[in-house]
Amino acid sequence: MIPINAPIFDEEELKMVKEVIQQSAMTDASYNGGNYVREFESGIRSFVGARDAIAVNSGTAALHVALMAIGVGPGDEVLLPSMTFIASANAVKATGARPVFVDVDEYYTIDSKKIEEKVTSRSKAIMPVHLYGHTADMSAIMKIANERSLYVIEDAAQSLGSVYGTRMTGTIGHIGCYSFYPGKVMTTGEGGALVTDDYVLADRARMLRNHGYDAHNSLSGFGLNYRLNQLSASIGISQLKKLPGFLQMRASNAYVLNMLLDEQIRPKVRDGSRYNWYLYTIMSERRNQISAALRAKGIDSRVYYDPPVHLTKAYLGQKGLSRTEEYSTSVLSLPVNPLVKSADLETMASTVNSII
């Protein structure tokens, strides 16, 4: 079966993991982390073009740390789309703040025109999610945030490598958060990272990921154990080297699908953006039929996400999200990961075109 996404390893990762084990360097609980963690952070920082990167042990941890670093807590509200993976909302909930859901635009990202109507005196931050690797409308979001004195935390868990204008997603808001879960464009097993240009926020994030220990090893605030272990960091160092090649293959697979698929059904690319093609998402009322036909031909496809977050048990009650509800019943993501071959793309296109 061609998977929707899957980790891709070779001898290099094995070599790195062996090195860490031989050095007994599994973890380092100092403020800056161990040598592999620091090298991985430096790789992330230079890949995305941010001043600082802080590695943590999941994308969820990255979001939680980011929200705590900007001081989000009980009584506050954070604006985010409901069309996202539930972890985005759970991270807000973990701080004691209330997630306020905003509908999406035709790119499946938070609708910047609908943000202001949900801003209240309790709003503290906007959390755009670059879903599927599609870029959110960052210029408009940053403008609203500046006018309303709100922070912007980018949930870039799915969009490592996506470019908006001249910047990588994750580097435009105050903090950007990535995930290195095995289904992502690169992996560390489990893992995540925050990036920021603000040294004060970076310092807070380092304390928050390590029980509240500061750079002088004094306990100077709240924190948890959100450290990335060094085995994972070493895998990340190796994966980062391959990331440009992985992204190139995704882009070329997406290009082929664009050539073969009916125009109506192709994902829309925001002007001035380049996606990382984490997923290639089409929309069809016959998605179940398409998915079953693809499965019969050995190709996996997935629905992300149905139900949307505001229709799940833990978040019931918010209204006015009609586009999110409509899209959640018809989106279907196709694989364009580096394991997908030309013949698979042709099978996907002919199957989809024959059903829509």
Ligand SMILES: Cc1ncc(COP(=O)(O)O)c(C=O)c1O
């Ligand atoms: C949009 C989004 N946000 C947050 C997360 C959480 O990341 P993780 O699974 O690494 O905790 C994920 C991924 O799984 C995601 O897709």
